[in-house]
Each structure stands twice: as structure tokens, then as C-alpha cells.
Amino acid sequence: MFDGMQRRVASMWLPRLPSDRALRLRPVDGPFVLTLKESNAERVYCLNAEAERQGLSKGMPYSDARAYCPDLQSRAADRVGDAGFLHVLRRWATRYCPWVGLEGDDGLVLDITGAAHLYGGEAMMLSDMRQRLSRAGLTAQIGLADTRGAAWGLAHFGEGLAAPGQALAALGALPIAALRLEDKTATALMRLGLRTVSDLAGSPRAPLARRFGPELMMRLDQALGRQPEQVTPLADPPHYGVRITLPEPIGLQGDVMAGASRLLKALCAKLKAQDVGARVLCLTLRRVDQEAQTVELRLARPLRDPQRILPLFERGVADVDAGFGIDQMRLEAVQVLPLPAQQISTVTLSCKDQLDDLISRVGTRIGLENIQRVLPADSHIPERSFLTAPAAYSEPEGPWVALRPRPLNLFPPEPIAGTASQPPRQFRWRRMSLSTARATGPERITPEWWLVDDNWRSGVRDYWHVETRQGRRLWLYFTPQNPGWFVQGEFA
Amino acid sequence: MTSDLATYFPLLKCRVHEVCGASSLSFAAAAAAQSGGEVFWIREAWRSERLNPVGLSEFIDPSKLLIAQVKDQLEGLAVMEEVLRDGGVSIAITDLSEAIGLTEGRRLQLAAKAGKTIGLCRISEGMGSNAAETRWRCAPVLDMDDSTLQRWELIKNKSGTLRAWNVRWNAAARRVHVAASVTE
Numbered sequence: 001m002f003d004g005m006q007r008r009v010a011s012m013w014l015p016r017l018p019s020d021r022a023l024r025l026r027p028v029d030g031p032f033v034l035t036l037k038e039s040n041a042e043r044v045y046c047l048n049a050e051a052e053r054q055g056l057s058k059g060m061p062y063s064d065a066r067a068y069c070p071d072l073q074s075r076a077a078d079r080v081g082d083a084g085f086l087h088v089l090r091r092w093a094t095r096y097c098p099w100v101g102l103e104g105d106d107g108l109v110l111d112i113t114g115a116a117h118l119y120g121g122e123a124m125m126l127s128d129m130r131q132r133l134s135r136a137g138l139t140a141q142i143g144l145a146d147t148r149g150a151a152w153g154l155a156h157f158g159e160g161l162a163a164p165g166q167a168l169a170a171l172g173a174l175p176i177a178a179l180r181l182e183d184k185t186a187t188a189l190m191r192l193g194l195r196t197v198s199d200l201a202g203s204p205r206a207p208l209a210r211r212f213g214p215e216l217m218m219r220l221d222q223a224l225g226r227q228p229e230q231v232t233p234l235a236d237p238p239h240y241g242v243r244i245t246l247p248e249p250i251g252l253q254g255d256v257m258a259g260a261s262r263l264l265k266a267l268c269a270k271l272k273a274q275d276v277g278a279r280v281l282c283l284t285l286r287r288v289d290q291e292a293q294t295v296e297l298r299l300a301r302p303l304r305d306p307q308r309i310l311p312l313f314e315r316g317v318a319d320v321d322a323g324f325g326i327d328q329m330r331l332e333a334v335q336v337l338p339l340p341a342q343q344i345s346t347v348t349l350s351c352k353d354q355l356d357d358l359i360s361r362v363g364t365r366i367g368l369e370n371i372q373r374v375l376p377a378d379s380h381i382p383e384r385s386f387l388t389a390p391a392a393y394s395e396p397e398g399p400w401v402a403l404r405p406r407p408l409n410l411f412p413p414e415p416i417a418g419t420a421s422q423p424p425r426q427f428r429w430r431r432m433s434l435s436t437a438r439a440t441g442p443e444r445i446t447p448e449w450w451l452v453d454d455n456w457r458s459g460v461r462d463y464w465h466v467e468t469r470q471g472r473r474l475w476l477y478f479t480p481q482n483p484g485w486f487v488q489g490e491f492a
Numbered sequence: 493m494t495s496d497l498a499t500y501f502p503l504l505k506c507r508v509h510e511v512c513g514a515s516s517l518s519f520a521a522a523a524a525a526q527s528g529g530e531v532f533w534i535r536e537a538w539r540s541e542r543l544n545p546v547g548l549s550e551f552i553d554p555s556k557l558l559i560a561q562v563k564d565q566l567e568g569l570a571v572m573e574e575v576l577r578d579g580g581v582s583i584a585i586t587d588l589s590e591a592i593g594l595t596e597g598r599r600l601q602l603a604a605k606a607g608k609t610i611g612l613c614r615i616s617e618g619m620g621s622n623a624a625e626t627r628w629r630c631a632p633v634l635d636m637d638d639s640t641l642q643r644w645e646l647i648k649n650k651s652g653t654l655r656a657w658n659v660r661w662n663a664a665a666r667r668v669h670v671a672a673s674v675t676e
Contacts, residue, residue: 396555471632492518
């Protein structure tokens, strides 16, 4: 910090952030709480001002709260969403200064050194913050001081502005908890008679440090500026989008592909810098008449190699209607996955690459989830002895074990005449008259009672491998609990 | 020598072949097994009949199988051409429900040639395309000793004579054995 510039820190406390956020999404009148399940009991997690006026408090059991306040409305808390919202606010707060960090999970800290005059002074800046937050429906308490500690104390206990160098005067009358102390320490200090910050500042340091450890004095020094404390700004998450604006509209497919190639190079450089690969890409082509056309590309696995991605766009770009021309192109990696750098050496890898590229390319035509592979499953039920999964989202698995001969294909059971427990000598199937020459079986398969399957309502099945005089080798089954014969598959 | 099954059966590469008959599925599985690489199987999504990978494991390793579910035959042919031209798989198999014209057949042949891939179309009886390199008719034959005996007839051959063989599938060796050649 250069001379003559006094460091100024603002601390913004949002005491009702979760409930304010919930009410922003869907406003309600009257007392409102958010509940969170903690150690098997629903507890009040956050509440609005009306609920507090009726005597409810944070952390009280939800059933008690309802007993106090019969017209209480509640929703479940969403802590992940709240954390995301706080990050959004952090990004918003960079409108005041570039140096914004998080303070716990319900506050922001802004280093506004040298930025206040842009808003016409500190008081104006604070009122601007308050005004904008209250317009957004957020309850906020803001403190401004020379240090982070003092600003925190003011935000939580006094809400105000400490003039430069006047931290002790502003903090002095505040309770000892304004120094960000642990509850235990604060209680012990109260018992000693040290109730306010000025009491503590006027006491001899050595006995207190011996009694409470170095942290107490550290907190005091941090608040009064004798010991430095930094504000750590959070970096913005990386953004995987690039765009190009063209001086003249273009319409030829080759031109669009050339533009896409430039964008792709820039995007892949971004992806490479973060060691990630794109899984889903979206190319938006804006026409001169402000219409936008989108080409979505879903890849079989994360990639960041422009030479391999570019040909996959060809099909989608060919379908685009350029109208009077395209004057802006935007390419965004919608979904990215980690893709660490790999040693490229062997031949086998490139073979797998080729197959993945093929899956991506065919996937652009018929949909990536329509290219499937089969995975073994642990079941005796023929229909469930394998799983089909999208090839792009699964790895081949093995081994495959056929304990008994199984047919090459399976079809929905087709009934044939017969009720005896032995395979019929003569039967008609698919308009063919067949006669049994040899029957191997039975192999009894019982339904899996733990899964509901309508096809297995008829009970256990006795499977027979039937070879007919006409040549066809069929997989028949008999249902003894509900006598009837069915054909379900055909052997080689 | 030209009438030996070995001349024709590991199907000629860079060409598209056709197979019909009751055992066309096992012929396709055997052809896939002989090709020895990745298998791409194109099926129309509306068919209720499903491949059973547990049964196919007698022929090929099902982890090398990719199944594409297509909307209709036109889409299936487009995918087939793409896959054949790419060359990343060793055999592409498709189930055709309607006869294809000479143009489609020829396009598939050119794609297979470009990608050095085998193409195989499962067709109904009498539905073949003139562009096919070979066409086979396969039917199971009753044999009291063995349950894999089949009769494979070569009913169209662009580069050789027509013949028929009785064959068995040897699951342990994963290859076809000729039981006895059939004379017409």
C-alpha cells in the first residue's frame, strides 16, 4: 500500500440470507421459516422478521415453533443453493470494488480502499449498497472501518461507519463478542467483568494472554489495525466461451467452418489451460436478422483437440439456414470434464480414439444415447441377464459367462398351443407347423420376487431347448402354475 | 480349391455381403467372430426382438459389440455408410426390413472399400440388392448329435461359383467347421 492511502474495509452481513432467498423465489406473507433436519429433528434454520417478532428463534425445534405460531409457513432449507447465491452476490459486489471475498457463509467482505469516491464518499456508498440490497429483498447490515475485524464487529453489532483511525472509538462500546471470539472465551471474559471492547483494550495484555491464549489479543489487534489481516478475493470460475463478430455477413458452409475453426482453437487453448475437456459444445450462429441458430455437439468423451472436434461440426453446420448471412458466432463448452494431459505413444490408444470419434459422429446423427453397449448383469432372468447402456457414458465390462446355452435373440413371449408339462410334439409358431425332434430341459427359473415384473406374473418357468424336425431350434417355456407354452428365443 | 468354404467364409474385406434365411443371425454372429474386431450392429428401434449378448458370447466377446438403435431404415443406411467409411470397426451389421436399390447398395460398397471394412446386411428371402458381393442363405438343419448344424448356401457370388455347405459352429475354437459339402 502506498503512503497516504488509508485502507478501508466494508463488511456486509446478511443475517437472513437463506429465508430472504426463499422468499425472493416465492414470496409469502406472515411468519416464515426454513427448516433443516439436524440429528433426526427438524429445526428452524432461518426465519424472517415477522417470525422473529412472534418469538421464534434460530435453532428451535420446528414442532415448538409451530406450537407458538400456528399460521407459520415453512420450506426446507437448501444450503447448496444458498452457497451458490452468496457467490452470485459476491460477483455482484465487484461493482463497488474489485477486491471482494466471502465472510463465513452469510457475509461478504469488500476492500474498498480508493473506491469510495466513485460513489461520492463512503456514506453514499453504504447507502447505495443498502438501497440495492433492500430493493432485492435482502436484509443486510453493513459495517465500514479500517480493518476487517472492526468492520465485522460493526456489521454484526452496531452497523455503522468508523472514521479512519477511529476504530477503537467506534468499537469501544460494543460487546466483547464483536471481536470474532469463540463463545466460550466471550462468556469467560464477561464473567471477569470485561463486557465491552474498550474494557478489554484498557486491561493489561499479559495476564489475559496467559489466561486465554494468544488468539484473544490477536483478534483485538486485528480489529484495531495493529496486526494485518487480508481480504482474499475469490477468482471468477473459468468461462469456456468464445465469440467472433464478423464485419460482413457470411453464408457459405466453408466460411462458417473456417470461423468455427478459429473459435475452436481459442476455446481449446482455454480448455487446455484448465486441464479439462469439453463434453458438450454449443455453437450459436447469429444471423443479420437477429435470429440465432444453434448447433449442439455432444462428444463420446471429453476432448480438447480442435482437429478432432471440427469435423464433427460439419453435419450440424450443413443443416443451418444462413438466411441473409451470419454475422456473429459464439462457441461455448456447455459441459466440461477433467481431462489431464496424457502421454501419447502407443497404437492401441489411437484405435480407441477412432472408435470414440465414430461414436460422436454417428451420435450427431441419431443421438448419442442411441448407441449402446451391453454390460453383464447378475440375474438368471433372461431379459435381465444383461444391461444396455449408452456407449458414450460407459466402459466395456466383462467377463461374460453363459452357464447354460442361451438363445441368440429374445423376443416377447409368443404363446403356442399346449398345456402338458412335456413339450408338445406338434405345434404351430409364426404360421409354421413344427414338430419336436429333441427337447432338452427343463431348466426352471423362478421370478425375482424382490422386483415387480408383469411378464413374470405367471409364476415359475420351465425352459426347454427344443430342436424341431424342420430345423428351427427354439427356446420354449412352460408355466406350471398357470399352464401354457410360450416361445421366447431362437438358438443358432 | 475355389469351392472351398475357406475361400468365401471369413467374408471378403472391403465388401458388403448379404445373408437371408432362418439362421441369418448366427451367420452374422459367426462372421463377426471371424472378423475379430469391434462389431457395430445397427437395428431399428421399433423391433421388439432383441439380441441376447449372453447367447452371442458363444461367438464374440459382447464387450466389443456396439448397438445403434435407429429410427428407420434410411437412418440405418446412413449410419451404416458412415461406419463402413470410418474403418474404426471391423464389421458393420444391419438388419434391413425393405429391399434397397442399386444406388444404396453401391454406396455401401464404396464406403466399405474406403474404410476397408466388412458390411453385412441381414435381409428377408428374395430381397437382395444387385450390388452385394455375396449372398448367403442359411438354415438350421436337424442333427441328432449336435445342435449347431446349419446349411449355408451361397446363392450369389460376384467372384466365384455357387455352392452349399453343411457347417457346425465350434464354440471352443470360435470357428466354423465344414461338416460335409452338399452337392446339388
